[in-house]
Amino acid sequence: xxxxxxxARQLFMLAILFEHGSAIVIPLGVDxxxxxxxxxxCGMALGSLLFLVYYRLFTYYPTVPFTSYSQQIVGTFFGKxxxxxxxxxxxxxxARVLRDFGxxxxxxxxxETPLFVLNAVMMLTIMYAAYKGIEVLARAGELFFAxxxxxxxxxxxxxxxxxxIDIHRLQPVLEEGWKRVFKVVFTQTLYVPFGEMIVFTMLFxxxxxxxxxxxxxxxxxxxxxxxxxxxxxMNIAVIGADAVSRSTFPLLNTIQEIRIANFLERLDVLFxxxxxxxxxxxxxxxxxxxxxxxxxxxxxKEHQRLIxxxxxxxxxxxxxxxxxxxxxxxxxLNIVTIYMHIPLQVVxxxxxxxxxxxxxxxx
Amino acid sequence: xxxxxxxxKRKNTINEQSGQAQTVPSGEIxxxxxxxxxxxxxxxxxxxxxxxxxxxxxxxxxxxxAIIFLSGIVDESMIYQFxxxxxxxxxxxxxxxxxxxxxxxxxxxxAAGKMRxxxxxxxxxxxxxxxxxxxxxxxxxxxxxxxxxxGEHRAIEEPSTQLAIRGPREGFTESLGTNIAMIRRRIKNPxxxxxxxxxxxxxxxxxxxxxxxxxxxxxIVEEVRTRLRRIHIDAILESGYIEQLIEDQTFTTFPTIYHxxxxxxxxxxxxxxxxxxxxxxxxxxxxxxxxxxQFFQAVEDYYARFDIATALRLLRVLIFFLSLIxxxxxxxxxxxxxxxxxxxxxxxxxxxxxxxxFPAFVEALMMEVTFEILREAGVRxxxxxxxxxxxxxxxxxxQAAVEAGIVSSTMVIIVxxxxxxxxxxxxxxxxxxxxxxxxxxxxxxxxFGLYGIMIGVIFMTLHLCSLRSFGVPYMSPLAPLIPTNIGxxxxxxxxxxxxxxxxxxxxxxxxxxxxQQRPMPPNESKKEGDDH
Numbered sequence: 001x002x003x004x005x006x007x008a009r010q011l012f013m014l015a016i017l018f019e020h021g022s023a024i025v026i027p028l029g030v031d032x033x034x035x036x037x038x039x040x041x042c043g044m045a046l047g048s049l050l051f052l053v054y055y056r057l058f059t060y061y062p063t064v065p066f067t068s069y070s071q072q073i074v075g076t077f078f079g080k081x082x083x084x085x086x087x088x089x090x091x092x093x094x095a096r097v098l099r100d101f102g103x104x105x106x107x108x109x110x111x112e113t114p115l116f117v118l119n120a121v122m123m124l125t126i127m128y129a130a131y132k133g134i135e136v137l138a139r140a141g142e143l144f145f146a147x148x149x150x151x152x153x154x155x156x157x158x159x160x161x162x163x164x165i166d167i168h169r170l171q172p173v174l175e176e177g178w179k180r181v182f183k184v185v186f187t188q189t190l191y192v193p194f195g196e197m198i199v200f201t202m203l204f205x206x207x208x209x210x211x212x213x214x215x216x217x218x219x220x221x222x223x224x225x226x227x228x229x230x231x232x233x234m235n236i237a238v239i240g241a242d243a244v245s246r247s248t249f250p251l252l253n254t255i256q257e258i259r260i261a262n263f264l265e266r267l268d269v270l271f272x273x274x275x276x277x278x279x280x281x282x283x284x285x286x287x288x289x290x291x292x293x294x295x296x297x298x299x300x301k302e303h304q305r306l307i308x309x310x311x312x313x314x315x316x317x318x319x320x321x322x323x324x325x326x327x328x329x330x331x332x333l334n335i336v337t338i339y340m341h342i343p344l345q346v347v348x349x350x351x352x353x354x355x356x357x358x359x360x361x362x363x
Numbered sequence: 364x365x366x367x368x369x370x371x372k373r374k375n376t377i378n379e380q381s382g383q384a385q386t387v388p389s390g391e392i393x394x395x396x397x398x399x400x401x402x403x404x405x406x407x408x409x410x411x412x413x414x415x416x417x418x419x420x421x422x423x424x425x426x427x428x429a430i431i432f433l434s435g436i437v438d439e440s441m442i443y444q445f446x447x448x449x450x451x452x453x454x455x456x457x458x459x460x461x462x463x464x465x466x467x468x469x470x471x472x473x474a475a476g477k478m479r480x481x482x483x484x485x486x487x488x489x490x491x492x493x494x495x496x497x498x499x500x501x502x503x504x505x506x507x508x509x510x511x512x513x514g515e516h517r518a519i520e521e522p523s524t525q526l527a528i529r530g531p532r533e534g535f536t537e538s539l540g541t542n543i544a545m546i547r548r549r550i551k552n553p554x555x556x557x558x559x560x561x562x563x564x565x566x567x568x569x570x571x572x573x574x575x576x577x578x579x580x581x582x583i584v585e586e587v588r589t590r591l592r593r594i595h596i597d598a599i600l601e602s603g604y605i606e607q608l609i610e611d612q613t614f615t616t617f618p619t620i621y622h623x624x625x626x627x628x629x630x631x632x633x634x635x636x637x638x639x640x641x642x643x644x645x646x647x648x649x650x651x652x653x654x655x656x657q658f659f660q661a662v663e664d665y666y667a668r669f670d671i672a673t674a675l676r677l678l679r680v681l682i683f684f685l686s687l688i689x690x691x692x693x694x695x696x697x698x699x700x701x702x703x704x705x706x707x708x709x710x711x712x713x714x715x716x717x718x719x720x721f722p723a724f725v726e727a728l729m730m731e732v733t734f735e736i737l738r739e740a741g742v743r744x745x746x747x748x749x750x751x752x753x754x755x756x757x758x759x760x761x762q763a764a765v766e767a768g769i770v771s772s773t774m775v776i777i778v779x780x781x782x783x784x785x786x787x788x789x790x791x792x793x794x795x796x797x798x799x800x801x802x803x804x805x806x807x808x809x810x811f812g813l814y815g816i817m818i819g820v821i822f823m824t825l826h827l828c829s830l831r832s833f834g835v836p837y838m839s840p841l842a843p844l845i846p847t848n849i850g851x852x853x854x855x856x857x858x859x860x861x862x863x864x865x866x867x868x869x870x871x872x873x874x875x876x877x878x879q880q881r882p883m884p885p886n887e888s889k890k891e892g893d894d895h
Contacts, residue, residue: 121814139842143824268700276821
């Protein structure tokens with residue numbers, strides 16, 4: 001473990017950037033049609049319960065990361081197995097998000113540039129961030145948080161001022177009842193992005209104000225949930241549910257609707273900024289968690305040593321993960337959710353918590 | 364083995380460089396005057412500025428004595444009018460011994476301030492070289508060193524960098540004593556402490572450390588002290604030497620130590636708990652620890668009213684980013700993202716670029732390099748020729764290049780804006796680092812367009828966040844965010860709202876003003892008083 005300290009505020013801002021990450025630009029949970037904002041809010045509510053599980057685990061073992069206390073809970077052998085699975089999971093998700101990011105960039109602005117080059121440039125930046133450590137990443141997060149919020153507010157105000165919002169596009173609410181909403185919640189929005197907070201179990205021990213961890217995490221989940229719901233609702237109100245569900249970047253289509261006085265138009269750059277900064281923080285947090293998890297598991301004192309091999313592995317994995325974007329998305333929705341997100345974000349943490357609670361019942 | 368060999372070799376080279384250790388005679392002085400004078404002559408190689416004036420002391424004028432000084436760095440009128448005259452005119456008792464004569468001189472002369480008895484040659488030579496006058500008496504194995512420092516100095520003038528419309532007009536000079544006095548005059552407090560250190564084996568440069576005891580963080584003071592003491596080098600000719608030898612990280616384009624020519628800036632920084640390092644022979648005083656935002660704070664921000672100061676400060680941050688990314692943005696937009704430019708503008712740019720035979724990157728690089736050449740030429744040229752260069756430059760960078768179809772006129776506008784922007788940053792140190800990064804960003808923009816610029820900016824931000832200046836995070840109080848200090852960063856809150864000193868720099872003595880410093884009209888303040 002690095003000997004650094006994060007404040008609760010830094011954790012909060014890092015979590016916000018992480019949650020927004022790629023979720024804000026992709027069509028998140030659009031299967032719920034115009035009720036997508038409800039699906040996100042429900043996902044957020046359940047996600048904060050899930051976060052409570054992660055937090056309770058942390059309160060039992062406040063000084064070590066997840067990969068260490070898994071060994072204390074179920075014994076060295078099984079614990080190491082679980083830790084290894086999680087390290088691989090974090091790195092795999094880092095590679096997945098990197099692929100998402102590269103593909104989005106490719107279709108959005110760089111049709112001629114090879115995917116590998118785009119991903120490699122991003123990965124280099126992320127490796128540099130991981131090399132500098134979580135403290136530097138958190139500080140950069142504070143700066144970009146302010147910057148991103150400024151841009152987001154600007155975008156919102158512009159969309160409202162332009163008058164392209166049509167509230168009727170959000171109606172009818174609950175057209176097909178709660179069933180469709182909850183189907184989306186339990187197959188998509190609960191896990192991405194809210195369940196992904198599991199990765200922060202690797203970062204909690206760095207926080208110097210332990211009592212504020214819970215509220216910081218919750219605030220981050222709530223605020224980002226509300227922001228995401230608002231953004232998706234805005235997308236639907238501007239371009240309609242059908243267009244949103246067919247679009248690759250609903251946010252981009254919304255931003256392109258902004259036209260003021262033949263001057264302020266084509267603000268695609270705002271979208272680009274959100275995409276790159278969000279993608280950077282999301283992949284960085286996953287990658288860093290994977291790296292320190294591996295360092296912790298294999299007892300390597302300087303996590304920096306692992307950055308080059310693991311960074312290269314993530315980069316190559318991001319290319320080899322799927323033959324094309326469609327396959328990649330399909331894998332993400334069908335396979336990753338069932339075989340990775342549900343067991344690793346929900347089942348194992350809950351089981352670990354039960355065992356930990358039994359073991360520590362005399363505390 | 365190899366390592367040890369290296370170390371011993373290095374030691375040798377330092378000894379060879381440090382001329383003093385080799386040629387200055389070790390040990391104490393002789394009691395014969397002639398021998399001593401001979402030693403001084405030999406050691407200084409008969410240098411012509413060493414003045415040796417022999418005379419006789421005592422009632423019967425039977426004791427040989429001599430004063431020795433370096434002309435030019437002493438106050439000669441003082442030596443001749445007061446020192447020499449009063450030494451000769453002292454009313455010595457009859458038949459006094461040489462030893463008593465020296466004692467008499469030491470006690471009776473009131474003309475000079477500081478006076479010390481010395482025996483060691485190395486001390487004597489150091490005094491002589493720094494402008495003191497030595498008095499030798501035949502038959503005494505001790506000499507008197509009298510402080511007669513003086514000589515020609517540049518007068519206090521208006522500083523040539525960091526000009527201000529409102530604010531004091533005096534700037535530091537090359538004289539250490541004058542500089543310390545200028546700060547003292549601003550902070551009349553016994554807690555303003557000055558420590559002297561001599562650095563430089565050959566140059567023996569005087570360096571002073573200044574801080575306010577009780578406000579400055581003792582740990583940082585100690586850190587600065589150890590870093591200064593660690594310096595083992597032949598020469599310190601400017602504060603830049605020290606800056607480079609004590610900064611936290613060398614491999615960065617960003618300055619982690621602040622330097623200034625203005626005493627009011629140094630005073631303000633001392634009051635915030637920072638430490639000033641004054642170096643003899645240069646008007647530039649170092650201030651540490653420095654944070655990033657400090658380089659955007661012009662001194663006038665604090666003298667002007669807060670709303671104007673805030674607006675100007677935001678403008679400066681904008682200017683910094685403009686000077687960083689303007690050419691890169693031009694390259695990215697014209698090569699990769701034409702769709703992001705409004706249609707009419709993109710047509711206009713395309714029409715101009717029709718005749719330009721180069722890609723945007725080459726075009727931008729050519730103009731940027733041209734500008735850098737002009738600037739570099741302008742800095743060092745004599746003023747008379749400088750005029751000619753600026754006329755030629757205006758033609759080259761302006762119309763001729765466009766008419767010849769080498770660059771587009773949009774590019775000229777971009778380069779001009781960048782150039783002006785890079786001059787508008789209040790600190791030259793940060794503007795020059797922006798210039799370097801600008802070229803990097805241009806290169807990234809050529810390869811990856813906007814994505815490249817953003818990657819570059821993220822890289823730069825990570826780098827900035829990883830920097831520290833004497834342990835203080837460089838981006839504080841923005842990152843890590845310190846809400847109580849945010850009032851003096853991108854904004855400048857009213858003076859009465861800036862209640863605390865920077866939190867990471869000093870940790871104990873935080874409050875800098877009383878409660879309710881906000882000015883209130885008499886009626887309101889009375890009401891307030893009734894409430895309490």
